[in-house]
Structures are given as C-alpha cells and as structure tokens.
Amino acid sequence: xxxxxxxxxxxxxxxxxxxxxxxxxxxxxxxxxxxxxxxxxxxxxxxxxxxxxxxxxxxxxxxxxxxxxxxxxxxxxxxxxxxxxxxxxxxxxxxxxxxxxxxxxxxxxxxxxxxxxxxxxxxxxxxxxxxxxxxxxxxxxxxxxxxxxxxxxxxxxxxxxxxxxxxxxxxxxxxxxxxxxxxxxxxxxxxxxxxxxxxxxxxxxxxxxxxxxxxxxxxxxxxxxxxxxxxxxxxxxxxxx
Numbered sequence: 718x719x720x721x722x723x724x725x726x727x728x729x730x731x732x733x734x735x736x737x738x739x740x741x742x743x744x745x746x747x748x749x750x751x752x753x754x755x756x757x758x759x760x761x762x763x764x765x766x767x768x769x770x771x772x773x774x775x776x777x778x779x780x781x782x783x784x785x786x787x788x789x790x791x792x793x794x795x796x797x798x799x800x801x802x803x804x805x806x807x808x809x810x811x812x813x814x815x816x817x818x819x820x821x822x823x824x825x826x827x828x829x830x831x832x833x834x835x836x837x838x839x840x841x842x843x844x845x846x847x848x849x850x851x852x853x854x855x856x857x858x859x860x861x862x863x864x865x866x867x868x869x870x871x872x873x874x875x876x877x878x879x880x881x882x883x884x885x886x887x888x889x890x891x892x893x894x895x896x897x898x899x900x901x902x903x904x905x906x907x908x909x910x911x912x913x914x915x916x917x918x919x920x921x922x923x924x925x926x927x928x929x930x931x932x933x934x935x936x937x938x939x940x941x942x943x944x945x946x947x948x949x950x951x952x953x954x955x956x957x958x
Contacts, residue, residue: 812832
C-alpha cells in the first residue's frame with residue numbers, strides 16, 4: 718500500500734512515468750491540502766475511486782485508469798484547473814456529462830483515450846476553459862453548438878475522430894482561438910467565412926475532411942496565421958489574394 722507519513726501536509730504527489738500497477742491508491746485521499754496529483758504514465762487499472770472527489774484544494778490531476786465518470790459526479794464545487802487523462806488510456810464509454818461540474822477547469826486533455834460517443838452539451842459550462850484536447854479518439858456526432866460558448870478557448874484539437882456535419886455557426890464566437898485542429902474527421906459543407914475572420918487564429922488544420930466550395934477570401938488577413946492545411950478535401954475556386 719502507498720502511504721505518506723505526513724498525510725495532511727503534502728501539497729504535491731508526483732509519481733509520473735513509472736511502472737506502477739494495480740488500483741489507484743486510496744491513501745492519498747487523506748491529503749486534505751493536496752493541490753497537485755500526477756499519477757499518469759503508469760499502469761493503473763479500474764476506475765477512479767469515488768473517494769478521489771473529496772479534495773477541496775486540488776488544482777492539477779493527471780491519472781491513467783479506465784473510467785473517470787465517478788470523479789466528476791462527486792465534484793460539484795472544485796478548484797480543479799488542469800485535468801489530463803492522456804497517458805495511453807483506454808476508457809470505457811465517453812465523456813460524462815458530469816464534467817460540467819468542474820467549473821474552474823482551464824485545461825482539459827483527454828487525447829489518445831479511446832473515448833466514444835458525442836461531446837456532451839454540459840462541456841459548455843466550463844467557461845474558463847482555454848485548452849481542449851480531444852484528438853485521436855473515437856468521438857462522433859456533430860460539433861455541438863455549445864462549443865461556441867467557450868469564449869475563453871485558445872486551443873482546440875478535435876482531430877482524428879469521427880465527427881460529421883458542418884462547422885457550427887456558433888464557432889464564430891471563439892474570438893480568442895489561436896489553434897483549431899479538425900483534420901481527419903468526416904466534416905462537410907463549406908469552410909465558413911468566419912474562420913478567416915478569427916482575429917487571433919495562428920494554426921488551422923482541417924485536412925482529410927469533405928469540405929467543398931472555395932477557401933474563404935478573408936483567410937490570412939488577420940496577419941497572425943502561420944500554418945494552414947486544407948489538403949485532401951473537395952475544394953474548388955480560386956485562392957485568396
């Protein structure tokens with residue numbers, strides 16, 4: 718069993734990138750002042766114990782297990798800012814709607830997790846979120862309209878999934894977005910003109926979709942765009958001046 722000698726004084730527990738196996742340790746739940754818990758890069762199995770929802774000061778959480786829904790059900794009030802589940806995990810199911818309880822979250826990284834299903838509308842409750850990484854999963858459905866309400870968002874990577882439909886008009890509200898990766902999905906329709914009008918956009922990668930029509934004439938006029946990849950679509954017309 719993993720035990721700490723000063724169970725109330727530890728603020729940081731970092732066991733990243735070892736070969737630890739078994740269930741997640743319950744002894745860390747006694748660390749009432751814990752702010753940073755990094756257990757990723759190991760080989761833990763099973764679910765996140767419901768007891769992991771007791772920390773009132775936790776700001777950073779990185780774990781590698783097979784289910785995380787129980788954690789979110791317990792955390793209606795939290796200081797959690799950074800959550801990462803990307804350490805070669807394969808989760809059962811999708812993103813639980815209870816994720817909307819983490820109202821203070823700034824960064825959500827759940828790439829390479831084998832997530833399925835659609836993005837829950839409750840994700841829109843995370844109004845402080847500036848980074849959303851969900852790439853390389855098996856997510857499907859349309860790009861939910863509610864994503865457009867995440868106005869603090871700066872980086873969004875939804876690439877390598879199975880999203881369908883058109884880019885929602887609500888995405889025009891993402892005025893702080895610097896990175897938008899939607900490549901290797903099944904999106905179709907025209908590339909919206911508002912993408913070219915995003916004032917902070919620096920990276921746009923939407924290759925290997927089914928976009929049609931012409932490239933927006935406004936693309937690149939913000940003076941900040943450094944990388945554009947629209948290859949392997951069905952685009953026509955002339956290039957922007």
